Amino acid sequence: MFRAAHSIKGGAATFNLIDIAGITHELEFILDFIRDGSKCLLQSDISPMLAAVDAVRKIIDMRKGGNQEPLVNQQAVIASLRAIVNSKNLGSAEVQADNYHNFAEHTQQFESNGANHTLQTGGKSEDEQLINNWEIIFIPSQNIFLTGNDPIRFIRELSELAELTVNTNIKQLPNWAFFEPEDCYLSWHIQIRGMITKSDILEVFEWIADDCQLTISPLINNEDRSINSKENKQSDERDTLLDPTEQLTRQSSQVQQLTPVKKEQSFTINTSNQSIRVNVEKIDNLFNLVGELVITQSMLYELGILFSQGNLDCIERLQSGFTQLLQNTKELQESVMRIRMVPISFIFNRFPRIVHDLANQLGKKVDLKIEGEGTELDKNVMEQLADPLVHLVRNSLDHGIEAITQRMQNNKFETGTIKLSECHRGGNIIIEVYDDGAGLNRQAILTKAETKGLIKSSEHFSDSQIFELIFEPGFSTEKAVTDVSGRGVGMDVVRKNIYSLGGNITVESEQGLFSRFQIALPLTLAILDGQLVKVGSETYVIPLNSIVESLLMIPGAIQQVSGALEVYRLRQENIPVIRLYQLLNLTAANTDLTNALLVVVEVDGNKIGLLVDDLLAQQQVVIKSLEANYDKVTGISGATILGDGTVALILDVSGLVRLVTDDHCFKPCAA
Amino acid sequence: MNEAVMEYDELLATDSNTQQFLTFILADELYAVDILSVQEIRGWEQPTLIPNAPVYIKGVINIRGMIIPVMDLRLRFNVGNGECIATTVVIVLSVKQGGVNRTMGVVVDAVSDVVNISESALSSALPVKGVIAADKISGIINIKKKTATVLAVEMLFDFKPSIPISNDF
Numbered sequence: 001m002f003r004a005a006h007s008i009k010g011g012a013a014t015f016n017l018i019d020i021a022g023i024t025h026e027l028e029f030i031l032d033f034i035r036d037g038s039k040c041l042l043q044s045d046i047s048p049m050l051a052a053v054d055a056v057r058k059i060i061d062m063r064k065g066g067n068q069e070p071l072v073n074q075q076a077v078i079a080s081l082r083a084i085v086n087s088k089n090l091g092s093a094e095v096q097a098d099n100y101h102n103f104a105e106h107t108q109q110f111e112s113n114g115a116n117h118t119l120q121t122g123g124k125s126e127d128e129q130l131i132n133n134w135e136i137i138f139i140p141s142q143n144i145f146l147t148g149n150d151p152i153r154f155i156r157e158l159s160e161l162a163e164l165t166v167n168t169n170i171k172q173l174p175n176w177a178f179f180e181p182e183d184c185y186l187s188w189h190i191q192i193r194g195m196i197t198k199s200d201i202l203e204v205f206e207w208i209a210d211d212c213q214l215t216i217s218p219l220i221n222n223e224d225r226s227i228n229s230k231e232n233k234q235s236d237e238r239d240t241l242l243d244p245t246e247q248l249t250r251q252s253s254q255v256q257q258l259t260p261v262k263k264e265q266s267f268t269i270n271t272s273n274q275s276i277r278v279n280v281e282k283i284d285n286l287f288n289l290v291g292e293l294v295i296t297q298s299m300l301y302e303l304g305i306l307f308s309q310g311n312l313d314c315i316e317r318l319q320s321g322f323t324q325l326l327q328n329t330k331e332l333q334e335s336v337m338r339i340r341m342v343p344i345s346f347i348f349n350r351f352p353r354i355v356h357d358l359a360n361q362l363g364k365k366v367d368l369k370i371e372g373e374g375t376e377l378d379k380n381v382m383e384q385l386a387d388p389l390v391h392l393v394r395n396s397l398d399h400g401i402e403a404i405t406q407r408m409q410n411n412k413f414e415t416g417t418i419k420l421s422e423c424h425r426g427g428n429i430i431i432e433v434y435d436d437g438a439g440l441n442r443q444a445i446l447t448k449a450e451t452k453g454l455i456k457s458s459e460h461f462s463d464s465q466i467f468e469l470i471f472e473p474g475f476s477t478e479k480a481v482t483d484v485s486g487r488g489v490g491m492d493v494v495r496k497n498i499y500s501l502g503g504n505i506t507v508e509s510e511q512g513l514f515s516r517f518q519i520a521l522p523l524t525l526a527i528l529d530g531q532l533v534k535v536g537s538e539t540y541v542i543p544l545n546s547i548v549e550s551l552l553m554i555p556g557a558i559q560q561v562s563g564a565l566e567v568y569r570l571r572q573e574n575i576p577v578i579r580l581y582q583l584l585n586l587t588a589a590n591t592d593l594t595n596a597l598l599v600v601v602e603v604d605g606n607k608i609g610l611l612v613d614d615l616l617a618q619q620q621v622v623i624k625s626l627e628a629n630y631d632k633v634t635g636i637s638g639a640t641i642l643g644d645g646t647v648a649l650i651l652d653v654s655g656l657v658r659l660v661t662d663d664h665c666f667k668p669c670a671a
Numbered sequence: 672m673n674e675a676v677m678e679y680d681e682l683l684a685t686d687s688n689t690q691q692f693l694t695f696i697l698a699d700e701l702y703a704v705d706i707l708s709v710q711e712i713r714g715w716e717q718p719t720l721i722p723n724a725p726v727y728i729k730g731v732i733n734i735r736g737m738i739i740p741v742m743d744l745r746l747r748f749n750v751g752n753g754e755c756i757a758t759t760v761v762i763v764l765s766v767k768q769g770g771v772n773r774t775m776g777v778v779v780d781a782v783s784d785v786v787n788i789s790e791s792a793l794s795s796a797l798p799v800k801g802v803i804a805a806d807k808i809s810g811i812i813n814i815k816k817k818t819a820t821v822l823a824v825e826m827l828f829d830f831k832p833s834i835p836i837s838n839d840f
Binding site for chain 1: 718719720721722723724728730731732733736737738739740771773774775830831
């Protein structure tokens with residue numbers, strides 16, 4: 001992180017962005033102190049540092065827009081950063097305090113003298129001394145060329161300062177057989193004769209300070225070559241390129257910074273011009289597969305020639321060729337899918353910052369735990385999931401976690417916990433937002449629902465039915481609207497977004513103890529393994545991952561129970577039978593339950609039997625949206641195109657069940 | 672006959688601000704849509720049924736990988752019997768709504784003609800309410816001796832029934 005701050009500072013200074021350099025300079029001090037252990041990071045230090053990062057970001061945005069005005073609160077940011085460094089000095093050695101004064105002076109120079117500033121590090125006493133002769137040992141890191149730097153430029157720049165004597169050390173040069181033209185094996189021993197300051201030399205090397213080993217010492221005479229280790233810059237083989245995850249974090253936190261303003265009202269999803277970072281391994285894999293495909297293709301081509309020559313006895317080879325082609329396309333499809341998969345840390349990474357900011361704003365103490373951030377998820381799903389998740393976490397913080405005093409009263413730890421976790425379960429991905437806060441207030445929800453006329457007071461509801469109410473549009477038990485939440489928009493949008501992804505959201509809660517939101521999502525949106533079934537004249541696709549088994553019903557096991565409900569006794573379980581043709585308003589070939597085919601599916605832990613006319617093939621189908629040109633249809637999650645070009649609809653099993661359960665709600669009313 | 676052609680050509684000549692419309696026939700009535708919204712004209716094919724859809728939604732068809740709904744305009748507007756025979760035509764309409772293209776097919780009895788109509792010739796819809804919701808009509812035009820209803824294509828993409836279906840409550 002120190003390195004990152006340093007690079008930003010260096011870069012900003014090069015392009016004369018003094019205000020950015022000024023802020024990062026201060027940040028660098030703090031990080032440096034933390035790094036060498038002379039200061040420990042306090043909770044209170046984080047906010048100003050994050051504020052500084054925001055300020056830098058804002059300046060960059062302003063400059064992008066051609067705005068040259070200095071940032072209003074720039075001085076305040078710098079002051080608050082200095083306060084941290086000062087606070088560190090309270091308990092530490094005087095030497096460091098002295099050092100700090102030097103630093104402070106330098107930074108003041110930064111702010112005041114505009115264009116002709118100098119970047120300086122180290123103690124002033126020695127730095128500013130004009131010394132006649134200097135001795136420099138300059139050992140660039142081996143991969144310095146990869147960072148776009150060339151040592152010769154720095155030596156040339158040095159030569160402009162004073163007269164040089166340069167000795168090149170070629171001891172590191174390997175045998176020609178092992179020579180890598182892109183690596184730097186040389187190091188230099190430079191003697192400077194001229195009246196210059198040490199900081200001048202440091203300035204020359206500023207740009208690559210992290211990429212080389214630099215020793216600068218006054219040249220007293222030729223015999224005395226004591227190497228001054230004090231100024232020994234850290235050398236390591238790593239380059240200054242940020243590692244990819246860090247960049248990713250930056251990007252996502254930048255996104256996060258921009259979104260909260262509009263988030264409250266609408267979850268608009270902007271998918272224009274987005275790029276995706278793909279692991280090289282995945283691309284290599286794809287390359288191999290395409291190679292194999294080409295081989296298979298040429299094999300089939302040759303076979304085709306053989307056939308055209310009337311050579312018909314290689315049918316077997318043709319068949320194996322097609323099997324291979326099938327294998328190839330399947331693998332190719334899978335790896336293309338995998339390219340779209342990104343680790344969920346992509347969105348999880350933004351949460352520490354959101355939680356930190358919001359907790360501060362609300363005066364609450366919160367500990368954020370993240371689990372399973374390595375799990376991969378389709379990029380489309382991820383994008384559409386981000387906003388609902390942010391909303392849930394904000395809700396947990398605002399409504400869930402209680403104020404500190406209240407937590408104390410309830411014998412809870414002062415610090416609340418919010419847990420974000422992700423895991424695979426069956427064909428689904430389960431994302432959980434858990435908080436150990438106040439939980440949902442069952443009574444408050446009931447009262448509110450009654451006043452809104454959503455339910456009748458006489459009816460009895462289970463907990464889960466009551467908690468479902470919080471997803472109703474315009475529903476909020478909050479008395480006052482805050483800038484965080486309370487308007488009652490949000491939860492319904494959350495649910496809508498998740499439904500539109502083909503997922504489901506459930507709530508569990510215990511008043512005073514916890515609430516847990518569980519989002520179940522399909523692994524991917526684009527392709528699914530499906531079982532083709534025939535109902536009447538139509539072909540439907542049932543997602544294979546929701547099918548438990550398909551069976552031929554034995555006449556004796558069918559019973560009618562509780563008011564014309566049909567159940568099938570499968571082993572020890574009673575499985576309700578849904579006649580698909582009734583539900584879908586079709587005329588079926590077979591309306592008799594005996595000897596009929598039943599597809600048993602599992603939805604939210606319940607097993608349901610679907611009556612179908614015929615079982616057709618199992619195949620992978622490409623999911624096409626029905627909503628793009630039409631409306632959402634309950635019970636149908638999408639459509640696909642079959643091999644013969646006709647359209648088959650994909651059944652949304654949980655939607656179907658909802659259709660049935662809704663029907664049961666309405667039937668008594670209608671009677 | 673000659674007179675009628677004259678009248679029609681005159682309309683073309685006098686006003687440079689003309690718009691092209693595709694006219695089609697539903698039972699005995701003439702209708703027109705802006706030709707820029709017409710993507711293609713297809714023959715009738717049996718679509719895949721959408722469960723529990725309104726009766727005028729015949730289903731969905733596949734047009735080069737795109738799934739589009741097919742709506743029977745005769746049933747939607749309550750003209751004709753909605754019989755689908757070999758000569759029945761599907762007009763594929765496409766409009767841009769909120770930055771996304773939406774496409775649908777409409778079933779009509781026959782496609783009639785492409786006509787040039789000056790903007791001034793387009794008169795507002797009749798003051799008397801018909802079975803078609805007023806928002807779906809952008810006006811009426813006289814073409815020769817006949818009168819055609821110009822449909823507002825964007826509004827056709829509202830698939831919900833204009834009059835709530837009566838239920839047994």
